Amino acid sequence: MSDGSRPMIALEAISKTYPGQSAPAVRELDLHVPAGAIVMMVGPSGCGKTTTLKMMNRLIEPTSGRILLDGEDVTAVGGDELRRRIGYVIQQVGLFPHFTVADNVAVVPRVLGWDRKRITARVDELLHLVGLEPGQFRDRYPRQLSGGQQQRVGVARGLAADPAVMLMDEPFGAIDPITRDRLQDEFLEIQRQVAKTICFVTHDLTEAVKLGDRIAVFGPGGVVEQYDTPEQVLTHPANDFVAEFVGSGAAVRRLSLLQLNRLELDEVTVDGVGATNGHPTYRADADGRAVAWAHLPGTGAGDLPPLVTVPLTGTVYDAVDVMLEARAPLVAVVDDEDRPKGALRWEALVRELPTKGRP
Amino acid sequence: MGFTEYVSSNFSSLVFYGQQHFLLVLYSVAAATAIALAAGVLLHTSSVSPPSWSRPVRAGSRETLLLVSSAALTIPSLALFGLLQPALGIGIAPSLVALTIYGVYPVLRNTVAGLSSVDPAVLEAARGMGLGPAWRMVRVQLPLAWPVIVSGIRVATLILIGIAVVAASVSGPGLGQPLFTGLARLGAVNSFNQVLSGTLGCLVVAAIYEIAFFAIQRLTTPRGIRV
Numbered sequence: 106m107s108d109g110s111r112p113m114i115a116l117e118a119i120s121k122t123y124p125g126q127s128a129p130a131v132r133e134l135d136l137h138v139p140a141g142a143i144v145m146m147v148g149p150s151g152c153g154k155t156t157t158l159k160m161m162n163r164l165i166e167p168t169s170g171r172i173l174l175d176g177e178d179v180t181a182v183g184g185d186e187l188r189r190r191i192g193y194v195i196q197q198v199g200l201f202p203h204f205t206v207a208d209n210v211a212v213v214p215r216v217l218g219w220d221r222k223r224i225t226a227r228v229d230e231l232l233h234l235v236g237l238e239p240g241q242f243r244d245r246y247p248r249q250l251s252g253g254q255q256q257r258v259g260v261a262r263g264l265a266a267d268p269a270v271m272l273m274d275e276p277f278g279a280i281d282p283i284t285r286d287r288l289q290d291e292f293l294e295i296q297r298q299v300a301k302t303i304c305f306v307t308h309d310l311t312e313a314v315k316l317g318d319r320i321a322v323f324g325p326g327g328v329v330e331q332y333d334t335p336e337q338v339l340t341h342p343a344n345d346f347v348a349e350f351v352g353s354g355a356a357v358r359r360l361s362l363l364q365l366n367r368l369e370l371d372e373v374t375v376d377g378v379g380a381t382n383g384h385p386t387y388r389a390d391a392d393g394r395a396v397a398w399a400h401l402p403g404t405g406a407g408d409l410p411p412l413v414t415v416p417l418t419g420t421v422y423d424a425v426d427v428m429l430e431a432r433a434p435l436v437a438v439v440d441d442e443d444r445p446k447g448a449l450r451w452e453a454l455v456r457e458l459p460t461k462g463r464p
Numbered sequence: 465m466g467f468t469e470y471v472s473s474n475f476s477s478l479v480f481y482g483q484q485h486f487l488l489v490l491y492s493v494a495a496a497t498a499i500a501l502a503a504g505v506l507l508h509t510s511s512v513s514p515p516s517w518s519r520p521v522r523a524g525s526r527e528t529l530l531l532v533s534s535a536a537l538t539i540p541s542l543a544l545f546g547l548l549q550p551a552l553g554i555g556i557a558p559s560l561v562a563l564t565i566y567g568v569y570p571v572l573r574n575t576v577a578g579l580s581s582v583d584p585a586v587l588e589a590a591r592g593m594g595l596g597p598a599w600r601m602v603r604v605q606l607p608l609a610w611p612v613i614v615s616g617i618r619v620a621t622l623i624l625i626g627i628a629v630v631a632a633s634v635s636g637p638g639l640g641q642p643l644f645t646g647l648a649r650l651g652a653v654n655s656f657n658q659v660l661s662g663t664l665g666c667l668v669v670a671a672i673y674e675i676a677f678f679a680i681q682r683l684t685t686p687r688g689i690r691v
Contacts, residue, residue: 162592164591184594185595186594188591188593190594191594195588199586201586201604202688202689216593246687246688262589
């Protein structure tokens with residue numbers, strides 16, 4: 106992702122006061138969303154995050170301030186034309202129940218006057234992208250789909266006219282936790298392919314940390330309390346509000362928010378392959394699965410701890426849990442096929458956990 | 465003369481009255497539907513009036529309109545036909561106008577109910593994709609409200625089949641003709657047969673409409689929302 110000098114979306118001193126209310130819902134807000142980034146807007150209810158999102162495509166007209174889309178001032182252009190250039194996905198999905206899946210996805214391209222062949226090709230491409238086999242799903246109606254499938258169609262519809270910007274208002278909020286987790290993983294995978302600029306409203310901090318390149322924490326009265334990377338928000342809350350929002354006992358809670366695949370892990374190697382260079386080495390079975398530690402720097406051969414593993418998709422919290430359970434000072438972090446990708450040491454936890462960019 | 469004998473000897477004139485009745489109801493329902501749909505759609509769109517008006521026409525006027533049209537329904541039918549007589553004379557014109565007035569309320573009521581029952585999330589998604597008010601009304605709201613509107617038209621039709629009989633009081637067309645004649649000379653030869661044939665004729669017309677509405681409802685309900 107780039108933190109390019111020109112933001113894709115820029116809100117400049119934007120305010121919104123609803124008629125009949127004295128206090129503004131959003132106050133003098135500045136927010137720059139870099140091109141190709143996922144910006145997560147989190148905060149408690151009623152702090153103006155959805156209002157801010159809806160001002161980006163002018164579903165809600167700002168009372169004052171400017172909105173720039175890719176450098177162009179769009180504060181006063183036609184609202185409908187603007188919205189056709191921006192993808193929009195909402196929690197309740199809002200598919201047209203009397204349109205087939207294909208017709209739902211094709212709405213904006215049709216309004217934009219694409220020719221039929223291009224629309225059909227685009228619909229199939231998008232259904233593939235969101236994991237719905239076109240032959241099977243193209244002609245279904247929304248009521249024949251599960252909640253998760255409906256939201257996949259919702260995402261495909263948002264992407265239909267290939268907008269540079271996607272606005273998503275708690276898209277996975279109404280979906281059961283297991284499906285939500287899968288949709289989040291797929292969402293990141295899709296984003297790797299399409300590289301859109303995405304603004305994403307959520308009230309779930311875990312989701313924000315998992316998906317976001319940056320997090321904007323909204324506070325009461327419609328102000329942004331902190332706008333930074335997930336790591337910074339977790340480890341260096343800008344003020345008491347953010348610290349409280351991240352949670353008391355934050356140090357422990359952070360562990361469950363930090364995924365292992367975002368950590369710089371200690372290198373591990375298979376026993377007997379070249380020099381150890383001071384890395385831990387392990388003995389592997391025929392499939393490359395680790396069975397036991399062979400050598401740990403600074404530990405005698407007789408004192409080797411049991412080899413315990415934790416999946417790469419787990420969190421630091423899981424790793425700590427496994428280590429405490431097995432009384433082991435380190436844990437092997439393994440991939441889907443149980444092959445070790447690295448190790449996390451107990452000592453590393455009390456140092457600052459070294460993180461890297463999104464894998 | 466027995467009833468069957470009466471019907472078979474007067475069959476062609478009964479069919480003629482039945483046809484008149486059918487068409488009278490058809491035209492009135494069509495006019496009532498047009499008026500109710502236009503009023504319902506206009507009042508449902510939030511921006512009926514230009515933004516410069518200091519007091520915009522708002523959703524509140526929807527209730528007013530419903531009230532007025534439901535009040536119209538409480539006017540005794542015989543009285544309404546009579547009241548229209550000085551302005552429109554006798555015959556087809558006052559019959560059509562009176563029946564149209566009675567038909568508006570059920571259709572308007574269901575139009576308003578149908579349009580406001582459309583899932584707000586669907587409309588928000590439509591707005592968020594940059595689809596204008598006309599597109600949303602024609603492609604989303606009306607199709608989704610349509611089954612409810614059709615059942616309003618159906619109710620209006622059934623009500624009007626009954627009321628249309630009264631058209632005979634201002635020399636209007638329809639099955640009211642034999643029925644009223646029969647009633648006026650009750651006790652005379654064949655008078656009861658006349659009344660009975662007019663009444664049963666209404667039932668036949670109603671049955672034809674019911675069959676038609678069954679087909680219309682099946683055929684015009686969008687597939688995705690058919691239950």
